[in-house]
Amino acid sequence: MKYLDEFRNPEVAARLLEEIRRVITRPWAIMEVCGGQTHSIIRNGIDQLLPPEIELIHGPGCPVCVTPLEIIDKALAIAARPEVTFCSFGDMLRVPGSNSDLFQVKSSGGDVRIVYSPLDAVRLAQQRPDREVVFFGIGFETTAPANAMAVVQAERLGLTNFSMLVSHVLVPPAISAIMESPRNRVQAFLAAGHVCSVMGTWQYGPLVERYGVPIVVTGFEPLDILEGIRRAVTQLEAGRAELENAYPRAVRPEGNQPAQAVLEQVFEVTDRTWRGIGMIPQSGWRLRERYRRFDAEARFEVGHINTAESPLCRSGEVLQGLLKPNQCPAFGKQCTPRTPLGATMVSSEGACAAYYQYGRFIPAGDVEVAR
Amino acid sequence: MCLGIPGRVIAISDVDGVRMGKVDFDGIVKDVCLSYLPDIQVGDYTIVHVGFAITQLDEQSAKETLALFHELGMLEEELRQDDEEATA
Numbered sequence: 503m504k505y506l507d508e509f510r511n512p513e514v515a516a517r518l519l520e521e522i523r524r525v526i527t528r529p530w531a532i533m534e535v536c537g538g539q540t541h542s543i544i545r546n547g548i549d550q551l552l553p554p555e556i557e558l559i560h561g562p563g564c565p566v567c568v569t570p571l572e573i574i575d576k577a578l579a580i581a582a583r584p585e586v587t588f589c590s591f592g593d594m595l596r597v598p599g600s601n602s603d604l605f606q607v608k609s610s611g612g613d614v615r616i617v618y619s620p621l622d623a624v625r626l627a628q629q630r631p632d633r634e635v636v637f638f639g640i641g642f643e644t645t646a647p648a649n650a651m652a653v654v655q656a657e658r659l660g661l662t663n664f665s666m667l668v669s670h671v672l673v674p675p676a677i678s679a680i681m682e683s684p685r686n687r688v689q690a691f692l693a694a695g696h697v698c699s700v701m702g703t704w705q706y707g708p709l710v711e712r713y714g715v716p717i718v719v720t721g722f723e724p725l726d727i728l729e730g731i732r733r734a735v736t737q738l739e740a741g742r743a744e745l746e747n748a749y750p751r752a753v754r755p756e757g758n759q760p761a762q763a764v765l766e767q768v769f770e771v772t773d774r775t776w777r778g779i780g781m782i783p784q785s786g787w788r789l790r791e792r793y794r795r796f797d798a799e800a801r802f803e804v805g806h807i808n809t810a811e812s813p814l815c816r817s818g819e820v821l822q823g824l825l826k827p828n829q830c831p832a833f834g835k836q837c838t839p840r841t842p843l844g845a846t847m848v849s850s851e852g853a854c855a856a857y858y859q860y861g862r863f864i865p866a867g868d869v870e871v872a873r
Numbered sequence: 874m875c876l877g878i879p880g881r882v883i884a885i886s887d888v889d890g891v892r893m894g895k896v897d898f899d900g901i902v903k904d905v906c907l908s909y910l911p912d913i914q915v916g917d918y919t920i921v922h923v924g925f926a927i928t929q930l931d932e933q934s935a936k937e938t939l940a941l942f943h944e945l946g947m948l949e950e951e952l953r954q955d956d957e958e959a960t961a
Binding site: 621645 | 876877889890891903906908909910911920922923924925927928930931934938940941944
């Protein structure tokens with residue numbers, strides 16, 4: 503859907519685009535943090551409708567993509583144990599570990615289940631006291647409240663056969679890491695709307711001040727994204743750096759406080775490695791001491807694991823906005839959604855999967871974006 | 874999964890001490906945890922993520938979003954994926 507008249511409200515879209523064209527005088531690089539936004543942008547051809555001065559850089563906001571290989575390998579080791587029923591969101595099953603993936607574990611006889619909600623895994627643990635039920639707790643701030651509630655509920659029910667392999671990541675430290683990278687080109691951010699529905703917008707003000715970068719909280723519909731871009735460009739052209747909320751129908755400044763309270767109760771901040779990016783200090787959550795008995799890593803003693811990434815996969819550069827998916831030599835050749843080399847091609851929110859699904863096979867340029 | 878589909882709360886109950894509800898996504902009804910929206914009532918609209926209601930939405934915004942998701946085939950895509958996941 504790359505033609506304006508295919509938008510549900512083409513008049514509004516045309517007006518937003520006209521306003522963007524009116525104010526823009528020079529090139530700007532804007533990062534949409536969330537993979538859901540990336541998919542909306544590519545699906546609706548928003549990048550092709552924008553004036554050529556605007557480059558959208560796809561951010562690291564896909565939880566499946568950034569879950570570190572070591573954690574995937576630990577998940578595979580735990581899921582292969584005969585006493586374990588391993589529960590996960592569907593996207594994780596085809597994410598390649600060093601030598602295998604969860605689908606292969608399942609087809610080799612492992613009890614691997616896809617669940618819609620972490621509470622489904624808790625219910626399973628209730629129903630099957632003879633099994634060790636392990637939930638793969640990944641995700642950003644949007645997903646974490648659900649996973650935290652699963653732990654609280656397991657405690658409330660007195661379950662001793664439920665545990666969680668936790669690999670949560672946080673958006674604000676990722677924005678800091680991007681801004682502090684010597685290779686950074688991002689000049690404004692579209693912040694992930696639903697992360698802010700949970701956490702509010704208060705964490706973003708200090709980032710705007712520290713880095714002098716505009717941050718616009720943005721929704722997921724085509725018009726939301728155009729409005730987010732319009733506001734970001736307007737700020738950039740005026741030399742302003744402010745925090746703006748362009749998604750007020752779903753985001754309040756204080757966020758969802760009951761969710762934040764449970765997150766605070768269950769998790770504490772820790773350093774976290776991001777697949778393809780590396781360690782970002784204080785960028786994740788782990789279970790607090792009080793809930794450590796629900797930690798699958800400790801329960802199953804999957805200590806040190808030697809990992810091995812595909813040498814052909816360049817998803818780390820894609821995740822950092824240094825390479826567009828269709829500039830990777832393996833894209834659409836050795837690497838497809840059926841035979842993914844990296845997580846960005848597997849996940850429904852991955853940038854490579856979006857480019858493949860919507861037919862973006864023509865390389866965006868011969869020169870890599872920022873090398 | 875981060876798109877977050879808006880739905881209308883049609884029933885609220887207590888399951889094992891957790892505030893749960895039935896939420897109608899344009900004809901498809903799912904069980905959703907309402908613990909994080911203690912004030913939400915039957916008839917209100919919410920955005921749901923991995924089986925949890927995370928924020929309340931006014932009716933007009935919710936209906937507009939639902940209509941767009943429906944038009945683009947995204948509603949069916951998201952919910953079918955959920956169904957496949959839940960039954961796989």
